[in-house]
Amino acid sequence: MTTAAPVAGPGTWTLVVADRIHTLAGPPVEALVLFDDRVAAVGDPRELHERFRLDRTIEVDGVLVPGFNDAHAHPSMTAENLLxxxxxxxxxxxxxxxxxxxxxxxxxxxxxxxxxxxxxxxxxxxxxxxxxxxxxxxxxxxxxxxxxxxxxxxxxxxxxxxxxxxxxxxxxxxxxxxxxxxxxxxxxxxxxxxxxxxxxYPSLARGRTAVPPSTPAARLRGLARAQQLFHAAGITSMVDALCGPDDVALLSEAARTGQLTLRVAMLVAFPHYDRIAALGLRSGFGDERLRLLGVKAFVDGACAGGNCLVDEPFEGTDDHGMQTMDDADLRDLVERVTGDGVVLAVHANGDRAIRKLLDAHERARASGAPHRRHRIEHCSLVDADIVGRIRALGLVVVPFGSYARFHGDKLVGYYGRDRLERMFAHRTLLDAGIPVAGSSDYPCGPYEPLAAITSCAERRALDGTAIGLSQRISVHEAFGLYTTGAAYAAGEEHVKGTLAPGRLADFVELGRDPFLVPPGEIVDIPVRSTWIGGRLVHAAP
Incomplete structure (x- = not known):
């Protein structure tokens, strides 16, 4: 059960008390002190009560963890889909x-x-x-x-x-x-x-789409429904990984009118980069509710759709998948965006697609492009050569979190068991010291981070089939993907990812301690409440 005093105005000191709080910045504690929307201190509730003149107290009987941060999803697309x-x-x-x-x-x-x-x-x-x-x-x-x-x-x-x-x-x-x-x-x-x-897809269409988009008012209603779903899963932040002008307008209007409860970082679809460049906008423009992260582009098709670009053909075929941007256009885009100092996030699933992207980055870096936290979205199929090149370039990777569990039934047929040992290669990438963030790619995979944590720790499909067991990671590491890893991938590690003093007071109350149960049970842990900036945005019935 969650109890809270009425929301106070600016300058409010709040004591948050729980059975256990995993700050992910030190050992577990039992209390936090918040000043407005920030964590001010952590520790023992009695000691904190003596140190601070508190205005209100929030008591929860569950376990608190930092708010989940989905490093690659599609809330704007979801707003439309829900209609x-x-x-x-x-x-x-x-x-x-x-x-x-x-x-x-x-x-x-x-x-x-x-x-x-x-x-x-x-x-x-x-x-x-x-x-x-x-x-x-x-x-x-x-x-x-x-x-x-x-x-x-x-x-x-x-x-x-x-x-x-x-x-x-x-x-x-x-x-x-x-x-x-x-x-x-x-x-x-x-x-x-x-x-x-x-x-x-208005964000990527070369003209007006045949399917007309819904009205802005209808999309705002869809966005409200989408946020309810995400908050109920403990999500407090999300990267919207494919924004066109209509999506930017949707999110901006939601923020302006106080309807954007989720913290959103936007990746604007590459056909619209001219507009960004003409305005002189750079990564980080905006505030802690809504900000520009960078530019999104594509090299190939979908991993779970069976059309990503792979070195070896799909099982039982001579099909190597689809390249969606030719080599020359890819080189030009990478050189231009990275040369401007804007974060570039490129969808590249298959190993052949990733190599092409790395070729373009190496060329741009040799031409003097400044170092930024450029990202490979999905980065699904890797080998030792790819991992070494990613590390040398200092890129961030954003693999799927729950695909082994949710899409495993089709992955064996597409890729065979051997290739699955280097797919969604969280173990290999983390061991190489490469920054890794967790993502759902929702609506393409389940949005619930707890399901992804189970998937990353177990690496089994829903029917129990093993999906690359060599890539299993610990529960602590899987939590890191959706907290500290996602914060780093968006350049926000100074305000998100842990509940250390100075960080945003974004946290989730869970019904069980995820670090004390078997990995297979984490998916079923109830989310009791979700808080953003110390404000309650979801409470389970």
């Missing part, structure tokens, strides 16, 4: 349920409007078979439909959706994208990478 159909495997448990969900949405929207579903997982919902235009035509024949895969790098359209997007059998693949085709050469409705982005 449409949730086709995640937890909801669309089989093919019949998927059809029912899409039909119910078709009945609810006006004539001719899009039916949009997200987080479809072909492995869990349709038995490993990817649905096509004919399937969606049978489900919803009289509305355009877009069903986006959980990896968010490909989706499926019905015939009405293809027509609304201006696509026909004679259409050619866009640069950096592919239009899926059947055996006779006709479009099968599957659209990959830029072909999908042009239809539904």
């Amino acid at each position: 449409h159909v949730n086709c995640s495997p937890e909801v669309a448990t089989d093919e019949d349920v998927l059809v029912r969900l899409l039909r119910e949405e078709a009945e609810a929207v006006d004539e001719g409007q899009w039916v949009v579903g997200s987080r479809y997982d072909h492995t869990k919902t349709t038995g490993g078979r990817v649905v096509d235009r004919e399937f969606l035509d049978r489900a919803v024949p009289d509305h355009p439909v877009l069903l986006t895969h959980v990896a968010a790098h490909w989706g499926v359209l019905n015939s009405a959706g293809l027509a609304a997007a201006g696509l026909a059998d004679a259409s050619t693949d866009p640069p950096g994208g592919v239009l899926g085709r059947n055996a006779s050469g006709g479009l099968n409705g599957v659209v990959y990478e830029q072909a999908l982005f042009d239809i539904s």
Whole structure:
């Protein structure tokens, strides 16, 4: 149970007392003193009570840890998704349920409007078979439909959706994208990478998207719902890893009107870098609620989508995946952004994609680009050569936290067991002294950090299959990914990551001590309350 005095105004001294507090900056304590939104002192509650003239006391009977920080997720995308159909495997448990969900949405929207579903997982919902235009035509024949895969790098359209997007059998693949085709050469409705982005991702589209975005007011409602979900999982900070102008406007309006409870650092999609450069903006612009972190770009496809760029082909195929930005454009972008001293965060999953990115960074560094905490987003498949080059360049890596557990059922089929020993290589990267941060990539993977901590410590899929056991890390190390590691990756280690004096008073109350239970039980620990700047943003019923 959590009890708190009413929120006080500026200049308030607060005593926080708990059964145990893991500050991650020293041994456990039983109390914190806060001054406004900062930790002022830690220690014994009686001693702190004598040292400070306190205005209020917060008492909790759980265990406190620093607030969780997701180093790569998509709250703006989630705000939009929550306004449409949730086709995640937890909801669309089989093919019949998927059809029912899409039909119910078709009945609810006006004539001719899009039916949009997200987080479809072909492995869990349709038995490993990817649905096509004919399937969606049978489900919803009289509305355009877009069903986006959980990896968010490909989706499926019905015939009405293809027509609304201006696509026909004679259409050619866009640069950096592919239009899926059947055996006779006709479009099968599957659209990959830029072909999908042009239809539904305003931040990356080369023009107006075929699927119209929701109104700003509706997206604010979606963002409010998204924040409730994140806070209920103990998340206090997040990097929004793909922001276009509409997303920046959404987050800015939420911050201006006091509706942004989450702390957000933005990565702006690379097509919009000219705007940032013209305004003279640099990494760190903003405040502790909303700030610019840097620029986001892509080299390849999705790890869980089976289309990242790999040296060895996917199991049983001659397919090496997709490169979404050619070598020349990648070199030019890396040279320009890093040369300007702006943080560059590049999505690179496969080992071949990572090598190409490292080539570009080494070239830019040789040309005099200043050192910054540039990031490799995902960095899923590595080897000794890649690890050595990352370390030499001083890059930060942001691998998936929960993919071994959540997506393990499909990873064995894509990559084989041997390659899984160097995938999401937390053990190897930490041992090499490389800064590592934890990320969900939600909606592409589960957003709950406690699930990711279990995944990193156990490295087993939900069905128990081993997913690269050599990459297991300790619970303490896994906590570090979502606290100190994520803070460092965003250049915020001076205010986040621990509950040491001077840090922001962002903390989570857990129902059990995660450092005293088996790793497999951490995923089920209840989040009792979440606090940001000493203010309660979530309390479990």
